[in-house]
Amino acid sequence: MALAAGMFAVAPWMIDAAPYEATMGLVYKIYFFHMPSAWMFLTAAIVAGVASFRLLFLKRPRAEHWVTAAAELAVVFGAFTLVTGPLWARKAWGVWWVWDARLTSSLMLFMIFVAYLLLKKYGGPGSDKLGAGLALFGMANVPFIYVSVNYWRTFHPPTSVVPTLPVAMGIPLWYCVMAFTLLFVILLRLRARLEHQRARVEALYLAEDEA
Amino acid sequence: MNAFARIVWFVVKKDLTVEVRSLEILSTTMFFAVTVVLMFSFGLVVDGRPLNDVAAAILWVAIAFSGTLALGRTFERERHNDTLRALLLAPADRPALYVGKLLGILLLLGLVELVLVPLIGLLFNAPVIQQAVPLLLLVGAGTLGFAAVGTLFAAMLVRARSRDVLLPIMLYPMTVPVMIAGVRGTAALFQPTPDAAVAQFWLSLLAAFDVVFVILALWTFEPVMTD
Numbered sequence: 072m073a074l075a076a077g078m079f080a081v082a083p084w085m086i087d088a089a090p091y092e093a094t095m096g097l098v099y100k101i102y103f104f105h106m107p108s109a110w111m112f113l114t115a116a117i118v119a120g121v122a123s124f125r126l127l128f129l130k131r132p133r134a135e136h137w138v139t140a141a142a143e144l145a146v147v148f149g150a151f152t153l154v155t156g157p158l159w160a161r162k163a164w165g166v167w168w169v170w171d172a173r174l175t176s177s178l179m180l181f182m183i184f185v186a187y188l189l190l191k192k193y194g195g196p197g198s199d200k201l202g203a204g205l206a207l208f209g210m211a212n213v214p215f216i217y218v219s220v221n222y223w224r225t226f227h228p229p230t231s232v233v234p235t236l237p238v239a240m241g242i243p244l245w246y247c248v249m250a251f252t253l254l255f256v257i258l259l260r261l262r263a264r265l266e267h268q269r270a271r272v273e274a275l276y277l278a279e280d281e282a
Numbered sequence: 283m284n285a286f287a288r289i290v291w292f293v294v295k296k297d298l299t300v301e302v303r304s305l306e307i308l309s310t311t312m313f314f315a316v317t318v319v320l321m322f323s324f325g326l327v328v329d330g331r332p333l334n335d336v337a338a339a340i341l342w343v344a345i346a347f348s349g350t351l352a353l354g355r356t357f358e359r360e361r362h363n364d365t366l367r368a369l370l371l372a373p374a375d376r377p378a379l380y381v382g383k384l385l386g387i388l389l390l391l392g393l394v395e396l397v398l399v400p401l402i403g404l405l406f407n408a409p410v411i412q413q414a415v416p417l418l419l420l421v422g423a424g425t426l427g428f429a430a431v432g433t434l435f436a437a438m439l440v441r442a443r444s445r446d447v448l449l450p451i452m453l454y455p456m457t458v459p460v461m462i463a464g465v466r467g468t469a470a471l472f473q474p475t476p477d478a479a480v481a482q483f484w485l486s487l488l489a490a491f492d493v494v495f496v497i498l499a500l501w502t503f504e505p506v507m508t509d
Contacts, residue, residue, distance in 0.1 A: 127505040175458075182455040189451060195443035204438055204506045205452055208431065211498055215459040215491050 103243055105155040107251035108148045109177070114255065115145035116180055119187075120210030123203035135199045136266030138206055140259050142187045148255070149181035176216040183209035286381075289374045293382025294389070300359070301390070307355045312394050315348035319401060337406035338468035342424070342461055344398055345391070349428050350450050352390050353436040356383070361440045370507060380503040384433045384496075391425050406472075413471045416481050420471070423488035424464040427495060428457050434499040438506050463487045 122137035156174065157167040168174065187202050187209075194201060301307060322340045326333055360366040369379055399421065403410030410417060435452050439445040467484030470477040 127502060130505075179455050179458050183452075186448075186451045186455060190442070190448055193444045194439075194448060195441075197441050200506045201438045201442060204434070204502050205456075207502065208434075208456055208495070208498065211494060212456055212459070215487070215494075219459040219462040219487060 102159065103247045104251075105152060105159060106244070107248040108151040108155065110248065111251050111255040112145055112148040112152050112177070112180075114252075115141045115148060115259075116184070116210060116213070118259065119145060119184070119206040123206040123210075126203045127200065127207065133267065133270075135203065136263045136270065137259075138199075138203055139191065139266055140262035142184050142191075142202070142206060143262060144255060144258055145184040146181065146188060147258075148251075149177065149184065152177060153181060173217075176213060179216050180209065180213060183212070286375060286378045289378035290382045290385065293369070293379055294385045297356070297383070297386035298389070301386075307352055307359075308390060308393060310355070311348045311352045311390065312397055314351055315344045315394050315398050316401065318344040318347050319398070319405070323405060332406055335465070335469040335472070337402050337408045337472055338465050340406075341398065341402045341421075341468060342464045345395065345421070345425065345464075346428065346454070346457065346461065348394055348398075349387075349391055349425070349432060350453060352394070353387060353429075353432045353453075354446060354449055356387060356390075357436045357440050366437075366440055376504040376507055377500045380433065380437070380500060383437065384429055387429045387433055388425060391429060392422075395421055395425065408472045409476070413476055416471055416478065416485070417468065420464060420467045420481065420485055420488065423485060423492055424460050427460045427488055427491045428453075430492065430496045430499050431456050434503060434506075437503070459491055460488065463491070 119138050119141035122134045122141060125131045125134035126138060156177075160169065161167050183205065187205050190198050190202050190205060319340055322336075322343060323332075326336045326340070357366070360369070370376075372379075399410050399417065402408055432449075432453050435456075436449055439449055439452075442448060463484040467481045467488070470480035470484070
C-alpha cells in the first residue's frame with residue numbers, strides 16, 4: 072500500500088518531465104492516467120468474469136467475494152477512464168464524446184458492472200449467483216459490442232500507438248501502468264479479504280444463534 | 283420424440299394453454315408495442331416527415347420494450363402462483379425447461395411483431411413486403427438473441443427483490459449488439475435502394491450472437507437456478 076502511495080506521489084513529476092506532444096500540448100498528459108486505468112478496468116472485468124465462472128461451474132463459494140471486489144473496482148476504474156477520456160477528447164477531437172467503438176463498448180461494460188452493483192444492493196437473497204451470471208454474460212458480450220460498434224464507426228487512436236511512443240514518453244507511461252496495477256492488486260485483495268471476513272462473521276453469528 | 287423434446291413441448295404447451303385462456307400477456311404487450319411506436323413517432327416525425335432511418339430504430343426499440351414487458355409478465359405469473367418451483371422440482375432437465383420458456387416467449391414476441399412490422403411499414407412507408415424475407419431473418423435472429431438473454435435473466439430474477447426495474451437494467455446493456463445490428467441491418471433494408479450486403483453482415487453478427495448466448499444460457503441456467 073505504501074509503495075503504491077509512494078509511486079502515485081512521484082507520478083506527477085514523472086509526467087511533468089515527459090515532453091510535450093506536438094499537436095495537443097499539455098492536455099495529452101491525461102493519457103498517462105487514462106490508459107492505465109482503462110487497462111485496469113478491463114483487467115477487473117476479466118477477473119470478475121473468471122471468478123464468476125469459478126463460482127457457477129466449479130462451485131467455489133469464496134469466488135463470490137472476488138466477483139464483488141472485481142466488479143466494484145471495474146466501476147471505480149471505469150468511472151475514472153470515462154471521466155478522463157472526454158477531458159482529453161474535448162481538446163483533441165473538439166467534442167466531449169464520440170460514438171466510437173472503444174468509447175461505446177467501455178461505456179456498456181461500465182453499465183453492466185453498475186447494473187451488477189445495483190443488483191447486489193437491491194436484489195435481495197440469491198443475488199450473488201445472479202450477479203455472477205450477469206458478470207459472465209458481460210464478459211462474453213464485450214467482443215460483440217466491440218465488433219458491432221466498430222463496424223458502426225471508429226475514431227479512437229489504436230493501442231498500437233503505445234510501442235511507437237518515444238522513450239521519454241514511454242517511461243512515465245509504463246511507470247503509471249505499474250502504479251495502477253499495484254493499486255489495483257492491493258485494492259482487489261483488500262476488498263476480497265473484507266468480503267471473506269464478512270462471510271466468516273456472518274457464519275459465526277449463525278453458529279451463535281443456533282448454539 | 284426423446285425426453286428433452288418432450289419436456290420442451292410440455293412447457294410450451296403449458297404456457298400456451300395459460301395464455302390462450304386469458305390472452306393477458308399477448309393483448310397487453312401488443313397494445314403496449316403499438317403505443318411505443320406512436321410515442322416515438324410523435325417525438326421523431328418533424329413536419330410530417332420522419333427523420334432518416336427512424337422507422338428501423340422505432341421498430342427495434344418497440345421490440346425491446348415490449349419484449350421486456352412480456353418477459354417480466356411471463357415470469358411474474360410463474361412467481362405469483364409459485365409454479366416455477368414446481369417446474370424446477372419436476373424430474374426434468376433444466377436446459378429443457380429453459381428452451382421451453384424461451385420458445386414460449388419467442389412465440390409471443392413473434393405474434394407481437396406480426397402486428398408491429400406491418401404497422402411500421404404502414405406508418406413510415408417502409409418496404410416491409412418487398413424486403414419480407416431478409417426482414418424476417420433479421421427480426422427473427424434479433425428476437426432470438428434478445429429473448430435468449432432475457433429469458434435467463436428474467437428466470438434468475440424471479441426470486442429477487444425489485445425485479446421489475448432490475449430486468450431492463452441488466453438486459454439492455456447486454457443486448458446492445460442486438461440493437462445496433464438490428465437497427466443498422468433494418469435501416470439498410472429500408473433505404474430507397476436496399477443494401478443487401480450490409481444487411482447480410484448484420485444478420486451474420488446476430489447469428490453469431492444467438493449461437494454464443496443460447497449456448498451460454500443453456501450452460502448457466504442449471505447452476506443459477508439451483509440453490
